[in-house]
Amino acid sequence: MKTWNAKTEETDHKxxxxxxxxxxxxxxxxxxxxxxRGKNLPTFTPNADAGGFVVVINSDKIEMTGDKWNTKKYYxxxxxxxxxxxxxxxxxxxxxxxxxxxxxxxxxxxxxxLSKSLINKLKVYKGAEHPHAAQKPEAFVxxxxxx
Numbered sequence: 001m002k003t004w005n006a007k008t009e010e011t012d013h014k015x016x017x018x019x020x021x022x023x024x025x026x027x028x029x030x031x032x033x034x035x036x037r038g039k040n041l042p043t044f045t046p047n048a049d050a051g052g053f054v055v056v057i058n059s060d061k062i063e064m065t066g067d068k069w070n071t072k073k074y075y076x077x078x079x080x081x082x083x084x085x086x087x088x089x090x091x092x093x094x095x096x097x098x099x100x101x102x103x104x105x106x107x108x109x110x111x112x113x114l115s116k117s118l119i120n121k122l123k124v125y126k127g128a129e130h131p132h133a134a135q136k137p138e139a140f141v142x143x144x145x146x147x
Contacts, residue, residue: 006045011038013121014052015137017130020101021061023142029104031142032056036109036118049117054140055132056124060097064089074103098124 016035020028038044038051064072072089092100101124109115123132 006038006043006048006050008049011043011048011050015055015132015135016052016140017055017057017137018140018142019058019128020056021058022063023144025062025064025100025104027144028056028062028142029101029108031140032101032105032122033108035140036105036121047114049114051118051121053121053132053135053137054123055130055137056101056122057128057130058126059101059124060093060126062093062097062101069093074099097126 018028018032032054034040035054036051038049041050043050069090070088073086074089074092075084075086077084089100102119102122105122106115106119109118123130
């Protein structure tokens with residue numbers, strides 16, 4: 001008996017909406033990365049793009065535990081000497097809250113040939129409105145451990 005493997009062309013890529021209001025960044029990012037890879041499906045294949053699309057709304061209402069808003073740093077540089085820039089998570093949230101979620105999800109995806117196509121299936125929006133209503137996305141509820 002042969003083992004069946006999913007192919008990218010044969011899979012049905014569903015759309016999901018995740019509301020980030022009051023969710024912790026790490027728990028949200030792991031759930032979104034699992035949907036993008038297709039690990040929530042019985043037809044999961046590690047070397048194929050079998051996951052769905054994810055729309056994250058209300059990215060400006062994400063939470064972090066402890067003092068991470070002030071201690072977590074985001075770095076960028078232009079590869080010239082002395083050009084290293086750093087911002088705290090609070091500063092990044094004030095200017096571009098979508099970046100925080102997309103970078104957290106990118107860090108939880110595998111580093112291989114699929115990673116670029118997987119991160120392109122993630123859509124993050126600051127408010128509650130998104131332009132993907134025509135795809136009829138399903139609501140995805142992230143289970144939390146608050147308490």
